[in-house]
Amino acid sequence: MSSARKTGDEKAAAPPSDALLRSMLFGIIIVLGLVIVLLVAGMGLGWFERGSSGTESPSARPIPAQYDANRAFGYLVELCQIGPRPSGSAGMQKQQEMLTRFFREAGGDVSMQTFDIRHPETGENVSLGNLIASWNADHPKRFLFCAHYDTRPFPDRDENNPKGVFVGANDGASGTAALMELANQFDRLPADIGVDLVLFDGEEFVFEQGRDDYFLGSTFFAEKYAASPPAHPYQAGILLDMVGDKELKIYYENNSLKYARSLARSVWDVADRLGVRAFVPRSRHTLEDDHLPLNQIAKIPTIDIIDFDYPRPGYGVKSYWHTEKDVPENCSGESLAAVVWVVHQWLLSQSATN
Numbered sequence: 001m002s003s004a005r006k007t008g009d010e011k012a013a014a015p016p017s018d019a020l021l022r023s024m025l026f027g028i029i030i031v032l033g034l035v036i037v038l039l040v041a042g043m044g045l046g047w048f049e050r051g052s053s054g055t056e057s058p059s060a061r062p063i064p065a066q067y068d069a070n071r072a073f074g075y076l077v078e079l080c081q082i083g084p085r086p087s088g089s090a091g092m093q094k095q096q097e098m099l100t101r102f103f104r105e106a107g108g109d110v111s112m113q114t115f116d117i118r119h120p121e122t123g124e125n126v127s128l129g130n131l132i133a134s135w136n137a138d139h140p141k142r143f144l145f146c147a148h149y150d151t152r153p154f155p156d157r158d159e160n161n162p163k164g165v166f167v168g169a170n171d172g173a174s175g176t177a178a179l180m181e182l183a184n185q186f187d188r189l190p191a192d193i194g195v196d197l198v199l200f201d202g203e204e205f206v207f208e209q210g211r212d213d214y215f216l217g218s219t220f221f222a223e224k225y226a227a228s229p230p231a232h233p234y235q236a237g238i239l240l241d242m243v244g245d246k247e248l249k250i251y252y253e254n255n256s257l258k259y260a261r262s263l264a265r266s267v268w269d270v271a272d273r274l275g276v277r278a279f280v281p282r283s284r285h286t287l288e289d290d291h292l293p294l295n296q297i298a299k300i301p302t303i304d305i306i307d308f309d310y311p312r313p314g315y316g317v318k319s320y321w322h323t324e325k326d327v328p329e330n331c332s333g334e335s336l337a338a339v340v341w342v343v344h345q346w347l348l349s350q351s352a353t354n
Helices: 018-045 069-082 090-105 169-183 216-227 254-274 291-296 333-349
Strands: 109-118 125-135 141-148 193-200 234-241 250-252 279-283 302-306
Touching: 069 090, 069 169, 069 333, 090 109, 090 125, 090 169, 109 216, 125 216, 141 169, 141 216, 169 193, 169 234, 169 333, 193 216, 216 291, 234 254, 234 291, 234 333, 250 254, 254 279, 254 291, 254 302, 254 333, 291 302
Parallel strands: 141 193, 141 234, 234 302, 250 279
Antiparallel strands: 109 125, 125 193
16 A cells, blocks of 8 residues: 655544553653652752752741850961961961960860871871860760861862862861850759760861871770770760851751760751751761761760751852861851850760759
């Protein structure tokens, strides 16, 4: 049979076959499925949480004045004005001197836990030091609050200048500034509570990924603690890292749930009671950080309070992490004050006198 050419007078096209209809329907289902998967993934990654400006107050209620956002942010700026503070550098030494004065003036008993390593690039000897500030050292209920205070040697994830200047406003200075603000609260510690603030050196003295070791200071601290346990061991530890983001959202970190689930939930419960909405009660990242040696070696139940999304994720948004954009302008004193409010109120809740 010969085929006939359709003329312009023929308005009705031939109906599609059943096989073509099934193929079209299958394609539509596949596309809808992909859209649903992307929507679910986007919600999990926080793509749709940014709002019109991408920022909101970390707390639904006013933060009490004793947790001073401007003062806390001033500490962060002061640390960054030193410049880069990698382990063994002149900047680190200047920071150690400044922090020793600060914590002593705040009533702490300050000591340095020093140790030596070999520089991963040159092989030369490098002296590192964990700075420890203690309050009520002989009291039976002792708690550990910690952060790392070294900065990455270079902004190695910066697309334009991976060997540039890295001041580590959020990744390094924010945890340190938060502990400084927390220390301002210790003139009112309950009678049965003792606290150590520990600033770890060598958290990321890393020049080549995969070759150089992380967590040098916290590992040394944990090994010393395990080898010679104190008369009054820590009941719990809280690590503060990257807590200065303007767009603060702190999720449960999965290794924290693995090692110290009840501690994590108790802190988030305090945040919920206070109305600090920056603490989100669902898990998000699985991170290796200074809390791992504390949990695995020292057996101190320790959680990591960290906002690893910096800034909050969104379509096309690039991270400031380990880039030259990790500067005070991308951080917030209000975020620091909100975190300090939560952890201080959690500490007070641990006292038998409350």
